[in-house]
Amino acid sequence: MHFNMKEATEVLERTPQSLEYFLSGLSEGWLLCNEGEGTWNVSEVIEHLIEGEKNNWLPRLEFILQEGESKPFPPFDRYSHINERSERSFEQKLLEFKTVRKQNITKLKALIEPELHLDLTGSHPEFGTVKLSELLSTWVVHDLTHISQIVRVMAERYRTDVGPWKEYLGILKSNHDR
C-alpha cells in the first residue's frame, strides 16, 4: 500500500492545470474526435471529470464521515454529463474543472485528518464495505485513467497516418476500456 494524503493531493492539485495547458487552444479536430460510436471525445471526458467533482468524490467522502456504513452511497450516474448537454465552451469547461477541483481540495484538507479518518468505512451499493483511503486513492487513479483516455483518443486519430510505425506505438494497441 502506498497511499498517503500528501502525495495523493499532489496529483489532484495538478490534473486540471496540466489538462488546461495540454488542451486549451487545440484545434476542434483533436477535441471532437472519438474512438467510434458510443465513445467519448476529449470535451466529454472533461465534462465527466467535472461531474465527478460535483457528485461523486466529495459527496461520498462526506457521506462516509456522516453515515459510516449505515446506509449505502446514493447512486451516481457516470453518464449524466452525456444526457445533460451543456452549452459551455470547451475553455469554460476546463476553467470549471479547475475551479471546482480547487474548492474540493480545500474542503478535503479541512475535512480529513489522515491519522483519524483514512480507515473509516462506507457502504458502496455494489462493492459493499469500502475504506475512505480507497475512495481517495480511486479519485487519484480516476484522474490518471482519464488523462490516459484523452491521449489515447487523440492518438487514435493518427492511427493510419503513422504508417508502419504503429508497430512501435503501444498506445495504438490498447483498447481495453473502449
Added chain:
Amino acid sequence: MHFNMKEATEVLERTPQSLEYFLSGLSEGWLLCNEGEGTWNVSEVIEHLIEGEKNNWLPRLEFILQEGESKPFPPFDRYSHINERSERSFEQKLLEFKTVRKQNITKLKALIEPELHLDLTGSHPEFGTVKLSELLSTWVVHDLTHISQIVRVMAERYRTDVGPWKEYLGILKSNHDR
C-alpha cells in the same frame, strides 16, 4: 488520414509544458516508481523524450530532406538514455525537454513547407519506404504514448490502494506495452 502540420505542431508544442505542470514538484514516490524490473520510471521516460529530440525526429527528418531513399536512416538506440545515466535533477530534465523541443519546432517550421515536403520518402532500416508525414505523425503519437505511459506507471502504484474500485479503472487493466 488526418495529419496536418498545424494540428500536429499544436500537440508537439504543448507536451513539455504540460508534463512540467503535471510532474514538477511531485514526491519521489511518484517519480521513481515503475511497473517492475526492466520498466521505466517517470524520470526515465523524460530522458527518453529528450533523447528522441536530439537523435531521432529532427535528424531523421533532415535525413529524408537530404538523402531521400538513397540511404537508410542511421540507427537510433531507443535505450541509450538507460545506458548513459546522467546526474541532472528531474527539474533540469523537464527544462531540457522543453528547451530542445522548442528549438526543434522552430527548425521544423523553417525546414518544412507542407505543400512541398510531406510526401517525400526515406528509407527506414526495418520498415523500408516511409513518408515524411508518417515520421511527423509518429512524433506526435510518440508524445501521446509516453504521456499515457507516465500516468499508467503512476496508477500502478495505487493498484492495491483503490480496493474494489479497480474494476472500474481501465488504466489498471492495461499492460500491453510493459
